[in-house]
Amino acid sequence: MTDVLLQVAVILGVLNAPLILAALLIWLERRFLALLQDRYGPNRVGPLGLGIVLADMIKIFTKEDWVPPFADRAVFTLAPAVIVITGLMSVAVIPITETIGVTDLNIGLLFFLAMSSMGVYSVVLAGWASNNKYALLGGLRASAQMVSYEVFMGLSLMGVVLMAGSFSLRDIVAAQQDIWFIVPQFLGFVIFFIAGLAETHRLPFDLPEAEAELVAGFHSEYSGMKFGMFFVGEYVGVTVIAAMIVTLFFGGWMGPVLPGIVWFGLKLLFFILIFILLRAALPRPRFDQLMAFGWKVLLPLSLLNLVVTAGALLLWKA
């Protein structure tokens, strides 16, 4: 009985953590971005301005949740839910420590890739259902961007799978006992990192919502909690990608002295901060440049990575 209760507690804990983290990330991003941009950021409510999280939540819950009369109501409502659900589903397969984690699927990596592909529907459907030209353009960009970056996001991870000999994320972490995969799979890491940025559509890959061009892109027509869901979905996405980078390339929970969960948390925070740093530093490429870069540079590179890894393993085994 206590086992079951413990299991339930872990599941609830792991699934709630990204939501709480998402709320905190709003604060973190605003303060960190402000620091990088020579300004203060929200620093008035509560200690270190942390109260802004609460204020934001109150605001977003109490705002009028308006569905435009010209929108496709059912799809319009469904779209923001998709991004949060798929994000949380991905969290389920991430091994946080040796013992903590919702489930250990033997195809965990494929499950993550499937969920991130599903997440695209959220953006595309939102853009379509809004019946707004800016939203439509955003949705179109999102679908094109995701379709192309999905391809080598998967391919870039195949090197890791080859080396670990398993699709189970727990096995992959365990396989990094001697050396983190960042070393032998550096190319794979770079490609996955870029594809992950594109997947979460964060700057410099925020083309679906490029505010200077498309106002707010696919979520132009959203307000209230539905808008909030996109926001949360984006941060859950950032968290998941960062967690996957940690799991696949940086040895997951492993590290000296400190307990596993602390190591996992520190590595996660580091990559989240890198995401924010990139947002502060880089301009946004044009849509066709992004596609060209993906198909002409990243795809061949990820194939090359796969072939070289496979060849090296064959030689080594032989």
Add this chain to the structure above:
Amino acid sequence: MSDAPAAVAELEGRFGADAFTVQETRSGFPTLWTSRDNLPAFLKFLKTEVPRPFGTLYDLTAIDERFRQKRDGQPESDFTVLYHLLSYERNEDLCIKVPLSDGDAALPTATGLWPSANWYEREVWDMFGVRFDGHPALRRILMPLTWEGHPLRKEHPARATEMGPFQLPDERQEREQEALRFRPEDWGMKRTREGTDFMFLNVGPQHPGTHGVIRIILQLDGEEIVDCLPEIGFHHRGAEKMGERQSWHSFIPYTDRIDYLGGVMNNLAYVLSVEQLVGMDIPDRAQVIRVMMCELFRIASHLVWYGTFAQDVGSLSAVFYTFNDRERIFDIVQAVCGGRMHPSWFRIGGVAHDLPKGWQAMVRDFVNYMPDRLAEYDKIVMQNRIFKARTQGIGAYTAEEAIDWGVTGPGLRACGYEWDFRKKRPYSGYDQFDFDVPIARKGDCYDRALVRVEEIRQSLRIIDQCLKNMPAGHYKSDHPLATPPRKERTMHDIETLINHFLSVSWGPVIPAGESFVGIEATKGNNGYRLVSDGGTIPYRVRIRTPSFAHMQMIPLMSRGVMVPDLLAILGSIDFVLADIDR
């Protein structure tokens, strides 16, 4: 302008001495009167046939002459349409005026010669009701399409209080909104091509990428821009009409708000024009103070452009850095002028006050501080590879096109055409300063940016020279028409006291005449054409702004590029809405 009469002689040789009469103005270049019948041949001759032609239609405007008293020797006219031509090769201006009568105010269009005549002619139609036969789309440009009357006609009311209370009942609101509906057919655009429907996208009037209220209607095939149509006038406040009811002195604050990033730079063009009417000499100290403040504002304006341009292509941080630096400029401006963005600080005959104690330290700190920051911005913006990929080869035009369309300022220099009015026609003592005119070659978004960034450095050089060589002397002319007049002697004799009293209460009485001064403002050439009827208020104030001409080029620059490129182009031409609409 030593060979100014050359153009007149050439016209005389071609058309005979009877074809035109010459009018005396204070502007320093010839103003000719000709007839409606002669006009097309005149313009064609000057644009295409004459050696070293007048390539630029610098300005096209009109004057409502019906209530003007002092126009000795000028032909009978109710409405005078005025073509201001500019030849870079000659470094020479020429003004051609055509008299029109009220009942028959129509002219043949000049759009066949200059594509830029399009908007100018629409503006004259909108403001004066002068028709241009053969114009491709002669409709209102600054006023709403539903407007009645032509605002710059003298009988049109100038104040809201003359017009009755404003009401917006539902049916009127619907009518106004219906008038804004875009119908592609009205503009000769097709809705489909080879079976594909075009998407028409409204960018603006409220859009984060347009930096103000302007509407650009895009005809899209996917994300590719097939054609586009800028619609301006949302920011129109009737600055020229206001000029006709403000005293010469009290119009100065209105000029601040034309190019609202240029601050006192606007004052300069206006007061120089007034001083030209009077023939006033300005003390050296006042001139150097003016130059220093103008260059500070040039940097401030360029910094706003720098940050927002980077933001337009998605780089979020630069704008915060440049705005912080701009704050430092405003600290200086505040200490010197008391105001920040709109100090209204220049005066007819000089400036409002002398420089405050300790100004040297503030300016020196800034001049020392800025170069390092610029080096940093080069790294985060100009040398960034994504930034280059977004801006190089985008929105390019050639020097010939630029001259044809009336482009001035950095936009012209980016095409490799070295032309800076501070160098070529030094005003306010710019010939005494040592600075370079940066140019670039390709005329694309990146090159326009390069030119502006280098201009910041050159402005710093000028400010440094002002700092080191600030002359002693008075900050205001002792000419009796300097406003407000100098006070020292007012308590010593009654004549000076009376003069001072009148000058302050009525404002100065500026002698009748016409003047024109164009300066190298932050965004290009900003010119003030003033007509005085010998009173305390101007008879006509014409404000020629660079952004108006630049904005008209948007369709040319953006055909065939993608939506994000349009934003890069808009950012790179550095316009200010008030500078377009006035």
